[in-house]
Amino acid sequence: MFSKLLHAAEANGFTRVPGHKHRCVERDRGFITNTVCVDRDRHDRGIVHPKLLLNIRDRFYSPRELVVVLVGFLHEDRVAVLGYAQPREWREKDEDTAVEAFIQHGLPWFDTYSSLEVLVERLERELRDGVVPDPVDEASLRWERFLLRRSAPKKRPRPPINHYYLSLLYDEMGDQARACHHCQEYLLFVSDGQHESTVRRREHAQRQLREMGCAPTA
Secondary structure, X not given: OOHHHHHHHHOOOOEEOOOOOOEEEEEEEOOEEEEEEEEEOOXXXXXXXXXXXXXXXEOOOOOOEEEEXXXXXXXXXXXEEOOOOOOOOEEHHHHHHHXXXXXXXXXXXXXXXXXXXXXXXXXXXXXXXXXXXXXXXXXXXXXXXXXXXXXXXXXOOOOOHHHHHHHHHHXXXXXXXXXXXXXHHHHHHOOOOOOHHXXXXXXXXXXXXXXXXXXXXX
16 A cells, blocks of 8 residues: 555655554654655545654653644645645555655655744744645645635634644744743633643643743733
8 A cells, every 4th residue: 555655755764653553654853753654545445645744742741742733645746734725535556656746745845844944934824824825826725715615714714723833843942932922822722621632731731831931821
């Protein structure tokens, strides 16, 4: 099942991930880890979904936990990011095309967003302007128009989870003021609700603020 794609990734510094429920390979770049996973569609076993995951490490978990920041779907001519465009459905017979697309577009995508500065700029832009597709990506624009017709929001969504990602990124970059600001903003987002996952996120944000030495919130 798309073994050639995984072999192409291994030829570029990726290694197998043992015990993962999907077939995955990863490349450890320190604070950032690149992952390629291949899994079959749950409804049509003849369809394959290659996913590119950009992860960062959360040092406030013990041991450090990998947090997925961007999910990319491999297309023939680009990597389409989750929330911006539809995933591409691949068949086994298309594997050679997928390998070529990964080498031409997937590897550069990983290289681009493995830059902390580039990743920060993207996440900040989403908070400022909302989730918008790249203007040159007509396919993504069509997908966004479909989503807008379905949900008809008055404003583009500004993902509050980005505050969490940015708090970790700025912490890694040594910018305590911005790390504290974004962690406090994320804490506001998870301040209400008693669902187990919300409580866990709230406690984690509070612990992160303490360990970063941030000023107490009001």
